Structure formats: structure tokens, C-alpha cells
Amino acid sequence: MSQAPILTLTLNPALDMATEVHELIPGQKLRCTEPLLDPGGGGLNVSRAIKSLGGDSLALVALGGLTGDRLAGLIRAEGVTFLSILGPGETRQSLTVNEATSGKQYRFMLPGPVWGEAERARVFTLLRATARPGGISVISGSQPPGVPIDFPAQLAASMPETRVVLDTSGATLVEAVRNPIPGLEVLRMDGPEGEELAGRPLPSVADTAEFAQSLVRKGVAKIVIVARGAEGNVLADAEQRIFAAAAKVKVKSTVGAGDSFVAAFVLGLARGQTHAESLAMGSAAASAAVTTDATQLCRPEDVMRLLRECTVTAV
Numbered sequence: 001m002s003q004a005p006i007l008t009l010t011l012n013p014a015l016d017m018a019t020e021v022h023e024l025i026p027g028q029k030l031r032c033t034e035p036l037l038d039p040g041g042g043g044l045n046v047s048r049a050i051k052s053l054g055g056d057s058l059a060l061v062a063l064g065g066l067t068g069d070r071l072a073g074l075i076r077a078e079g080v081t082f083l084s085i086l087g088p089g090e091t092r093q094s095l096t097v098n099e100a101t102s103g104k105q106y107r108f109m110l111p112g113p114v115w116g117e118a119e120r121a122r123v124f125t126l127l128r129a130t131a132r133p134g135g136i137s138v139i140s141g142s143q144p145p146g147v148p149i150d151f152p153a154q155l156a157a158s159m160p161e162t163r164v165v166l167d168t169s170g171a172t173l174v175e176a177v178r179n180p181i182p183g184l185e186v187l188r189m190d191g192p193e194g195e196e197l198a199g200r201p202l203p204s205v206a207d208t209a210e211f212a213q214s215l216v217r218k219g220v221a222k223i224v225i226v227a228r229g230a231e232g233n234v235l236a237d238a239e240q241r242i243f244a245a246a247a248k249v250k251v252k253s254t255v256g257a258g259d260s261f262v263a264a265f266v267l268g269l270a271r272g273q274t275h276a277e278s279l280a281m282g283s284a285a286a287s288a289a290v291t292t293d294a295t296q297l298c299r300p301e302d303v304m305r306l307l308r309e310c311t312v313t314a315v
Contacts, residue, residue, distance in 0.1 A: 001271055003055060003056065003267065003270040003271045003272075004134055004135050004269075004270040004271075004272075005058070005134070005135035005270075006056065006057035006058070006136050006138065007059075007060065007137045007162070008043035008044065008047045008059045008138040008140065009060050009123075009137065009138065009140070009155065010043035010044040010059065010060070010140070010141055011087075011115075011123065011141075011147075012062070012092065012141060012142045012144040013039065013041030013062065014071075014093055014094040015070060015074075015091065015092075015093045015094070016037070016040035017035045017037055017094065017096070018095075018097075018098075019035045019036070019097055019098075020032065020097065020100055021033075021097060021098075022099075022100050023099060023101045023102075024099050024106070036296075038074065038296070039071050039074040039075045039078070039080075041061070042140030042142070042167060042258075042259055043059060043060075043061075043138055043141055044075070044082075045140075045141075045260075045263075046259050046263045047081075047263075048263075049256075049259060049260045049264065049289075049297045049298055050267050052297065052299065053298075053303065055270065056081070057080075058081050058082070058083065059075070060126060060130065061082050061083070061084055062091075062119070063084045063086070063087055064086065064088060064090055065089060065090035067091040067092070068084075068087065071091055072084060083126065083130065087115075087144075088114065088119055092110040092111065092112035092113070093110055094110060095108040096108075109142075111145055112144050112145060113144065113145070114144070114146040115144045115147050116146060120151075123155070124155075127155065127159055131159035131161070132162065133161035133162065135162045135163070135270075136162060136164075136185070136266055136270055137159050137165070138165045138167070138262060138266055139152050139165070139168070140165075140166075140168070140259065140262060141167075141168075142168075142169075149175045153179070153181045156181045156182075156183070160183070163269070164186075165188070165266055166186065167187075167188040169189065169190070173197070177215065177220055180218070180219050180221070181221075184220070184221040184222070185222050185223060186221055186222070186223045186225065186266075187220060187225070188224075188225040188226075188227070188261075189225070191227055194211055194226045198211045205234060205243050208226050208228060208234045209241035209242075209243065211226070212224040212234055212235070212241070213237075216236050216237055217238075223275065225265070225279075227261065227286070230251075232246040232283050232310070233283050235279045237275060240275070242276055242312055242314055242315060243312065243313055243314075243315050244282070244283040244311070244312045245311050246283050247283070247284060247287035247306035247309035249288075249306070251290045251291070256296065256298075260285040260288065260289035260297050260298040261283065261289075262282070263285060264278075264281040264282045264284065264303065265279065265282035265285075266278075268281045268282070276312045280310045281303070281307065283310040284303045284304075284309075284310045285298040285303050286298075287309070287310065288302035288306055
């Protein structure tokens, strides 16, 4: 199936480790199960999920030190096409711990090395060389320490002929809404982030849709997507407001659900599918991802099985 080029950018990747303990007890040595190791970070996870769904992408990943070397080996083992950017210091690690007695999950995220001017300059050079006209570029995951708050806008400006998808949170999300990035194609956020930006609760799908479309009308992005957790996902553009229900599944881990959504949605756009078709595929991928262990992403057979449950309705 033909598709437009997809580029993903991961400036603060992580070596994801996932393990389990019987019970979390302060002050005691806790015996962990054998850890699962996965390459992690927003854009990298998007590329991994695109690969599993039968699509192609090029992942630009900042790597440094021995952890970076180990991460590169894991990426190669998954068959994801990537180019490494020399990052500062040592690539970070993250740890997910499941407590067997309660079923609770604890996630420990290290900040990553601080970026300077030299690292930022290398990114812009590589983006100008690799971003393809007419393609889709995904800026996803946390920004590394040391970059300015408007760094996503600077990244987007270096890829003027591509459709940019921004999936971020915190201060960088607030900045992208207050000072819109010119020509931004898609902005995605979670429900609590939407409520914080709106300054009020968004109890219903209609409330979320109205808020999302208000951002489109303000020029924040051509498409705004707000995830409503286990309910599903809302999309608004200039012409429509739609909702794709999530499939009813047993949740094992929510890690990677957002990245799986972005992967399937972007792959749908790259293949020329409608916004509604892409939104349904994204919801199915997110639903599939929460049924897998720890840092694992969606499985294609689960996505296709759950797709029929992810019905799309106008809001």
C-alpha cells in the first residue's frame, strides 16, 4: 500500500526497563523479575508501532554514551529504519514496576542529559536534509532539558514543506496553544491537559469537541485531537467534530497507548485515508496497546480485531 513519507523525531529517548515485584515495601530489598528491555521515547515508539502495522518511517533519534549504543542495538533488532543524532552525555533510562499484589504500576522517568547549542544545531541540519516535501513529520515525547520552550516551533520551521504532527504535554503544550506554530497540521493532547488548557472541566464528549474546535478556529492547528482515556478520542477540524469510541478491553498497561494511537492515525493520513478512518484506526491501536505488557506497543492482529468496535460518530 502506497504511503507518504513519515519522519519521527525523538530527542529524549530512553532505554525502557519493565519489571515486577511481589509488593512495594519501603526500606527492604525488593526482588524483581527479569526485566524487559525496549527502545523508548515518543517518536521512536511511533516508528516502532508504524513498523508493526506494516508501514514505513524514518526515525531520527538522539543517542549518547553506552546506553545510547545499547538502545541503537534494540532499535536495529526491531527493524526500524533510523538515523542517530549525537546527543550530549548518556541517554536516559526509565523504569516501569508492576506490583503483583495490587496490580498497580509505577513509572520512574529520568530527565535525560542537558542540551546545548551544538546539539540543537545538529538537529536542524539533519531535519533540513531528511524531511521530505509532502511527507508527515511527528514531533512526539518529552523535550530534552536545556532546549527553549518554543523548540517545537523551531523544529517545525525547519521542515516547512511537511505536515507536522505535535504530540506533547506540559509547558511545551501550553506554549504551542498560546503562540500557535504556523501551519501545524495536528496537535494531540490528553483529556486532563485539555481541561487544564480550557480552564474548566470537559465532562462530555461534546464539551471536548467544542474546546478542540475552538483551538482550530484560533489557528492552533488544522486538526486538534483530544484523548478521553477509556472512552475514546475526539477530533476537530474546520469542518467537523467527530468521536471514535475505544474498544472495551481489559487493561494491562497504559504505557505506549498514546504513541500507538499517533502511529496508526499518522499512518492512516499517510495512506490517504479520511480523518474519520484514521481516527478509528488510532483508537483501535490505543485500545490494543493497553492489553499488552509494560512497554510493549499495539499488535497488528489486535488492532484489526478491535477496529470494528471503534465506531466513529459526529459530535
